[in-house]
Amino acid sequence: MRRRAVGTTARVAALVVAIVVIAGGGFYFFYYPAAPSPQQVLLTVYGSVDTQDMQPVLKDFHGNYSYIAVNYQEFTPPKAFAKISAELAARNATADVTFITNSLMNTLKSAGDLISYNSTQSANYPSNYHDPKGYFATAILLPVVFSYNSQLVTSANLPKTLNELTNSSWRGKVIMHDVTIGSTGTQYMLSLVPIVGNATFTAWAKALATNVQPTLTSDTTAIANGVASGQYSIGIVTYLHDVVRLQSQGAPIGWFLPQGVPLLTAPASVGIVRGTPHLAAAQLFEDFILSKNTQQVIGNTAVRFIAYPGLTAKYAVSGVAPNEMIVFFPTAQVSAQARTFGPIFKSWGF
Amino acid sequence: MNLRGLPLYLPVLLAAGLAILPASYLIFGSLWSADPGLPGQLTSQNFAAVASDPTLGAVLFNSVAYSLGAALFAAALAFVLAIALQRTDAPLKRFMTSALLVSLAIPWMVEDIAWTYLLSPRIGLYNIWLGQLFGIGDSLLNIYSIWGLIWVMGLSLTPLAYLIISPSLSLVDPHLEEASLVSGARLRTTFFRIDLPLSLPSILSALLLCTVIALEAFDASAIIGIPGRVWTLTNSIYGQTVQTPPNFEVASAYAVILVAMTLTLILLYSRSIRLSQRYATVSGRTGRPRTFSLGRYRWFVAGGFITYLFVYLVPVLSVLVFVSLHNFWNPTDLPPITLANYENLLIFPSIDTGIFNSAIVSVTAAVATAALAFFLSYTSTRRRSVIGRSAELLASLPLAFPTIVLGIGLLWALLRSPLPIYGTVWALTLAYTIRYVPIVSRFLSGPMVQLAKELEEVSRICGAGVATTLRRIVLPILKPSLIAGAVYVFVVSIKDLGAAVMLTTGDSALFSSALYNLWTHGDELVAVAGGILYVGVLSGALLILAIILKIDLFSIMSPEGRRAKSGN
Numbered sequence: 001m002r003r004r005a006v007g008t009t010a011r012v013a014a015l016v017v018a019i020v021v022i023a024g025g026g027f028y029f030f031y032y033p034a035a036p037s038p039q040q041v042l043l044t045v046y047g048s049v050d051t052q053d054m055q056p057v058l059k060d061f062h063g064n065y066s067y068i069a070v071n072y073q074e075f076t077p078p079k080a081f082a083k084i085s086a087e088l089a090a091r092n093a094t095a096d097v098t099f100i101t102n103s104l105m106n107t108l109k110s111a112g113d114l115i116s117y118n119s120t121q122s123a124n125y126p127s128n129y130h131d132p133k134g135y136f137a138t139a140i141l142l143p144v145v146f147s148y149n150s151q152l153v154t155s156a157n158l159p160k161t162l163n164e165l166t167n168s169s170w171r172g173k174v175i176m177h178d179v180t181i182g183s184t185g186t187q188y189m190l191s192l193v194p195i196v197g198n199a200t201f202t203a204w205a206k207a208l209a210t211n212v213q214p215t216l217t218s219d220t221t222a223i224a225n226g227v228a229s230g231q232y233s234i235g236i237v238t239y240l241h242d243v244v245r246l247q248s249q250g251a252p253i254g255w256f257l258p259q260g261v262p263l264l265t266a267p268a269s270v271g272i273v274r275g276t277p278h279l280a281a282a283q284l285f286e287d288f289i290l291s292k293n294t295q296q297v298i299g300n301t302a303v304r305f306i307a308y309p310g311l312t313a314k315y316a317v318s319g320v321a322p323n324e325m326i327v328f329f330p331t332a333q334v335s336a337q338a339r340t341f342g343p344i345f346k347s348w349g350f
Numbered sequence: 351m352n353l354r355g356l357p358l359y360l361p362v363l364l365a366a367g368l369a370i371l372p373a374s375y376l377i378f379g380s381l382w383s384a385d386p387g388l389p390g391q392l393t394s395q396n397f398a399a400v401a402s403d404p405t406l407g408a409v410l411f412n413s414v415a416y417s418l419g420a421a422l423f424a425a426a427l428a429f430v431l432a433i434a435l436q437r438t439d440a441p442l443k444r445f446m447t448s449a450l451l452v453s454l455a456i457p458w459m460v461e462d463i464a465w466t467y468l469l470s471p472r473i474g475l476y477n478i479w480l481g482q483l484f485g486i487g488d489s490l491l492n493i494y495s496i497w498g499l500i501w502v503m504g505l506s507l508t509p510l511a512y513l514i515i516s517p518s519l520s521l522v523d524p525h526l527e528e529a530s531l532v533s534g535a536r537l538r539t540t541f542f543r544i545d546l547p548l549s550l551p552s553i554l555s556a557l558l559l560c561t562v563i564a565l566e567a568f569d570a571s572a573i574i575g576i577p578g579r580v581w582t583l584t585n586s587i588y589g590q591t592v593q594t595p596p597n598f599e600v601a602s603a604y605a606v607i608l609v610a611m612t613l614t615l616i617l618l619y620s621r622s623i624r625l626s627q628r629y630a631t632v633s634g635r636t637g638r639p640r641t642f643s644l645g646r647y648r649w650f651v652a653g654g655f656i657t658y659l660f661v662y663l664v665p666v667l668s669v670l671v672f673v674s675l676h677n678f679w680n681p682t683d684l685p686p687i688t689l690a691n692y693e694n695l696l697i698f699p700s701i702d703t704g705i706f707n708s709a710i711v712s713v714t715a716a717v718a719t720a721a722l723a724f725f726l727s728y729t730s731t732r733r734r735s736v737i738g739r740s741a742e743l744l745a746s747l748p749l750a751f752p753t754i755v756l757g758i759g760l761l762w763a764l765l766r767s768p769l770p771i772y773g774t775v776w777a778l779t780l781a782y783t784i785r786y787v788p789i790v791s792r793f794l795s796g797p798m799v800q801l802a803k804e805l806e807e808v809s810r811i812c813g814a815g816v817a818t819t820l821r822r823i824v825l826p827i828l829k830p831s832l833i834a835g836a837v838y839v840f841v842v843s844i845k846d847l848g849a850a851v852m853l854t855t856g857d858s859a860l861f862s863s864a865l866y867n868l869w870t871h872g873d874e875l876v877a878v879a880g881g882i883l884y885v886g887v888l889s890g891a892l893l894i895l896a897i898i899l900k901i902d903l904f905s906i907m908s909p910e911g912r913r914a915k916s917g918n
Contacts, residue, residue, distance in 0.1 A: 073856035089387025221872020
């Protein structure tokens with residue numbers, strides 16, 4: 001009996017050990033892979049910066065953080081904004097990070113769609129380069145200029161003033177960003193109001209619509225492409241980086257600013273989308289984009305203008321447009337006015 | 351109602367329920383004061399905003415003029431082609447039929463992009479060549495106009511119009527023509543007094559169907575209409591959704607107007623189909639209608655075929671290849687040849703995701719649509735009950751829903767429902783299933799009516815239940831029509847842009863929406879390279895399908911081939 005009892009105890013012990021091993025193994029098998037494994041983080045970024053321009057940055061980021069793969073999805077800013085808002089409303093967010101212009105960042109912030117994060121790198125930037133509460137931080141500058149086709153327009157024929165652009169000889173030869181949709185074009189035009197005065201602006205804009213009838217497009221790059229192709233002689237609201245890129249490829253395109261018009265520049269910022277399951281990775285991405293080394297990489301990529309102040313790079317605004325005064329746009333007031341002004345521009349004939 | 355057949359009605363009720371979902375949410379969205387998913391209240395402000403739009407008159411006029419113009423152009427060209435191919439002894443007929451078949455495989459978006467490089471003012475290759483040839487400047491033709499839209503859409507619709515019109519010309523009862531000729535009428539008189547009147551119903555059907563399709567189509571309205579400020583209902587809907595911030599509620603109000611217009615046209619189309627039955631001339635007596643001898647004009651007509659090919663198909667495909675080999679486009683100062691656009695295509699994650707997702711969506715939508723349409727068609731022809739008829743009527747609602755409208759309706763529905771599929775490919779599968787169930791059920795209705803009831807009765811007498819009868823009797827007989835319906839859904843859903851622009855997100859991008867995104871984001875030449883890939887992928891998929899399903903693609907365009915297939 002005694003020997004049998006010991007045997008029973010041994011069998012019970014063996015059974016317990018087996019259960020523990022199986023349970024432990026099961027726990028390991030099921031629990032461990034479910035834990036956030038470094039290899040499994042897929043960070044989705046909805047951005048308006050060209051995918052090609054982002055490639056060196058994404059490659060470097062993956063080199064530094066091999067466990068984070070970035071799925072970069074390129075949209076125009078309004079589309080990125082619309083997709084993020086809709087996905088959050090459906091409680092099915094795809095984007096972890098967004099990288100679009102500040103005016104829409106402000107709208108996302110107001111809707112509570114962004115997470116506050118004070119990047120360690122923000123201290124290196126002037127205070128107007130990031131949201132005071134840390135909802136977004138500027139990483140790229142988008143200076144806006146007037147472009148011209150150098151085969152069709154000589155520098156002597158270039159309009160020197162805004163009024164010279166309203167000459168009917170330009171009819172059918174001008175392309176500009178769509179001022180009726182409340183986006184970059186509308187914001188740029190409204191940003192000219194305090195510069196030239198309300199009455200002068202109204203008269204100029206109406207004359208432009210009536211005499212020149214510019215072709216409108218909802219894509220800024222299409223303006224530079226249209227001018228470079230020779231379809232249009234003049235482009236209004238052209239991003240400087242598009243002009244410089246096409247110039248570097250040998251396209252017949254140049255840029256200018258009419259008298260009294262400063263180098264209005266839209267900041268593009270990085271922000272973290274509410275509800276992201278990859279918060280740590282998103283924060284690392286924001287830090288990385290704002291870091292001096294990455295800004296150096298961006299600044300030497302054809303073609304993006306960096307936000308990092310005082311950094312020497314091939315494509316710093318100070319190098320490409322040394323004599324121009326940078327003025328950030330749109331202001332909060334202009335952003336708010338833009339949507340209501342779309343129909344007004346439409347009624348003026350745009 | 352026979353309770354034994356109750357399970358049959360479940361898929362039908364599902365189809366009806368799915369059809370009501372976007373329709374009801376679209377109406378709700380058009381009366382809601384805030385964007386989808388956001389709190390708001392019921393309002394009529396959205397319709398007031400549409401009514402106060404200074405361009406509303408132009409939008410309505412352009413929509414009607416463009417869709418009617420394109421349909422007229424397509425029907426006229428298709429009629430001429432059908433006569434030449436079906437009733438004359440012109441040479442190169444098989445060659446021309448192949449050209450029509452190839453043009454069916456080119457996605458409209460890709461075709462529209464190609465035309466912008468051929469007919470743009472100043473930089474369009476046709477404009478430059480015409481200018482150099484006749485010294486008439488370089489802006490003679492302008493694609494960015496209502497005429498440009500009519501031209502492009504008309505050419506895109508021609509193969510479809512041909513498919514509708516050509517049978518009426520090849521199935522004319524030859525005895526009527528013989529009677530006319532014996533009575534002393536000339537060949538021309540016989541054609542105008544006999545053949546043309548008999549073809550009129552099918553011409554009218556083609557005209558109405560093409561008008562509906564042009565009215566619904568988003569591709570040309572987006573790529574040509576938006577830059578040309580030719581506002582139509584579809585690009586106005588889209589325009590509202592890309593406002594900053596987007597205006598989905600006003601877009602929904604525009605969509606309701608579009609649905610009202612398409613609904614009217616579809617009712618007219620149904621009426622024209624019913625009327626066309628009065629013109630039935632295919633009877634028990636068989637025979638081939640007379641072939642008109644063209645004599646010395648034979649090669650003149652063949653020249654027309656070659657012109658069609660070298661003004662349309664060859665330039666459209668070759669300009670895409672040529673343009674895609676440059677870094678930027680300036681036809682007067684071409685940069686060196688490069689493959690950079692094809693290399694750049696590979697770095698866009700949305701391209702490979704899009705190809706994969708498009709395959710998933712199109713295949714699943716084709717299968718789901720065929721399954722639901724089968725039950726819908728079966729219950730509507732075999733089990734005439736109040737529930738069946740009501741469900742069929744409701745499930746037919748999406749016939750009047752352009753895909754862009756369906757996209758908006760589903761966007762509202764999915765953002766307000768607990769069904770967690772927004773942002774996934776299943777939202778797209780759902781959209782295409784809803785859209786195409788009523789169409790595929792019409793593919794099946796004819797064969798279903800022709801299927802003698804005795805076959806099912808014998809099966810039941812032998813002890814088989816409903817499921818066994820369906821599986822062993824009805825399905826095998828209807829298999830060809832089911833396959834045809836599924837292939838149709840596969841092709842139209844893989845080419846669609848309307849629902850795709852509304853419902854895709856980063857993860858659920860489709861190939862069409864990814865290319866349109868590239869096009870509108872300034873990466874035009876990368877989009878062109880993608881267009882070449884698109885044509886290749888679609889043609890490859892169609893060939894593989896044809897091989898697997900043993901379909902003779904050539905017979906699709908040829909009534910003779912169709913007759914031979916059906917054994918008539």
